Amino acid sequence: MNWFKNKTFRILFFIGAALIIGAIPLTFSFPASGKLGLFMTIAGGGVLGIAISLRLQSRAKDKKPHENNLKRKAWKEFLSLIGFSVFGFFIYGLLTYTDVKGMPMLIGMGVMLVSMVIGGFVVKRQKGETVTPEFDERELTLLQRAASIGATCFMLYAVIIMMVMFSLIGGRGMVPMWSIPVALFVGLLFAGTVQFLILMHHIKDDGKTIIGEAV
């Protein structure tokens, strides 16, 4: 497999897999180990996610000179979304199964999310200083348009899902807590897919125009 030729990916993949495999006996055989198994699984999933993201980014760097920037970006974002959904689903399922709750858990997750956002911001800023902008004005407009349509789809989805659930269950009913983040992430996946399809549609139109002009 091409991916395993990359040394960093190989190392990160084996660390992630080892953490997850190591967590299984801890979770099922030694209940006294507390939440250690859970944290190991989350860490393993995170390491696998990082490995795949890094590999996707390095593949994107090895682009051919004639390759469309917009197409590359669309595919990259879509694959990242799919990867995030798969690993997010895995980690989320585990969190639901183990029923973790309480203020310390919330604070811990908050600290982790904030540090991830700050880390991502710093990395993006450093990259922004070194890499020249790769999109022209027209491509930026297309990107903005696709993002707007994706966001509108998400809003519509959120309102419709809320309305349907409220009406079917009834005002005084209860919903399982796990269903709300699931509905939200399905909506994000839907919006990301719509954005990807719109970008690909524009790219296809561009290809036709260029061929037409050449003829």
Next chain:
Amino acid sequence: MTRLKKKAWVEMAATGILFVLILIQSFLRLVQVNAQGIHLVFIMLFVGVPTGVIMYHIEYRRFRQCDEREKKIICKAFLISAFVFIFYLILFSLSAFFLIGGSGNIPVVFMPTMVLVGVFLGQCTQSFIILIECAKDDNE
């Protein structure tokens, strides 16, 4: 007052009145009578879809009348407000998830409240961004 400023204030006031005073009150009333069933979905669709289509057409016609600079500001404000809305929903649902726990239950009335407050927050953000951009232009 410029067209953009007027739009920002009118939209914020309209959203505030519509969502906070009318829609949330209506949902609370539906909770009181414990309304449920597929007929309620159809009633909501029957009211919501034409209203949405009419609002979209009015908004689109106004948008086409704007100049390039105004269009750019509106698009930027909309994108930022959409991200605020999404971020708010993620934050709200994950906070509730970690506080209550995955196997817990939550009253269904939280869902419309969460979404409607999110839409109101998004609209406020959009209006504030438009007003800030207008103020920047005035200063220049």
